[in-house]
Amino acid sequence: MGKKSVLLLCVDPSEPRPGIGAVDMAFIIKLDNGNITDIKSIYPGQMAHPTATPPPSLKATGVDKWYLHDALWEKDTEKGAKIAQEIVEYNTGEKTDAVVIVTPEAVDAILARIGPVYVEGEGYISGNSIEFLREEQKSGYSRGEAVKSLMKALLNATRDRDKYVSLVDEVVRQNARGTIIVIPQHALIEFLTYIGFEKLIQ
Template sequence: MDKKSIIIVILFLAIVGLSVSAYQLYVSTSQNVTMGEHNVLVLCADSSEGRPGMGAVDMAFIIKLNDGNITQITPVYPGGMVHPTAEVPAYLQSIGESKLRLHDSLWDNDTEKGVKLAQEIVEINTGQKTDVVLVVNVEAVDAALRAIGPIYVEGIGDISGNSLQILRNEQNNDGISRGNAVQGMMTAILNTTQNDKSKYLTLLNVGVNQYNQGNIYVYPKGAFAQFMIAEGIQKTIS
């Protein structure tokens, strides 16, 4: 995935900074990702698994930023990653879980608590500390695909929804890793929107709507407001 494609993913998530109170976020946020070095933890949540919170963490990425530019993208596979001391929800204990897994870090309705636990788990298991977290679930991705689709995904063809099943098919039938499958879909979104301003604007609007519906979460809130103003709005008017 090249820098432009991951930026479109970030913009899709970070448009929330302009959803209701962009000006307030712009002047108050302490997390200006256009300056200095930042590690961003992106959590891909599967909301089809029954639980009170946003969903099960099936895939994650650590994105390194330097003055707003992507310098490194590291896939993070949740399998085997646990928190040594965090409390395990009662239901998970009842089915034999003794440690809180990254997969289950967003179990509770308290998403802020969940993303902090996810940050701790990733740091404990990888040694990489993150200062910003983005969560996006399947509903948000499918909403984007419906709005701008069909999109052409290399090796699959045209798709306009059902992203989770498509990703699973790539893994189970084609032997493609979840990380590569997710990146391939995001690249397809980029290819669909980069030369079509109307679809790009549609994608941003989907981001706003999905944030308001609770399918996208940014921590700390407003962290990407300045990045959006510097990058996203410039792109929409150029």
């Protein structure tokens, strides 16, 4: 499998738009033979596409650039994922091999499966991620920072081999439900095949 770079997009479906949701927070996750070697946080902020023009319905909201926050504006999620990759590459210089889009529903399912997880400064959480994010925002965190602290806690928990296997299993379930989207889809199959072989070897 070798070295791969994955763009993880955490979306908020509660913001009205034709597509799956607004990008609250993004991460570049580096994998080496299926193991996480590095996690880089990407705050969508003012990151915009260098050349792509926002679709008319997005322009109508008063936006003149296609920002990462709105990369998944349209119903065409594959196109949105490509836009997101191009925005991130242009703004950070980092090229990614695949995109994983995660909704709060999927995060809750993963939390229920592998939790409780330890969030720095907050202690252990295992339940409602939306509620957790609200509480964090009340404490003065931006939504991006709150999502970052939660995702880091989840990814740290997967250093435990059993939790990692459970996480991968839950990702497959959520992918089937459409709450986690992997683009291209064959990247997930390739990853799972590799993890499967690795488990047989151990």
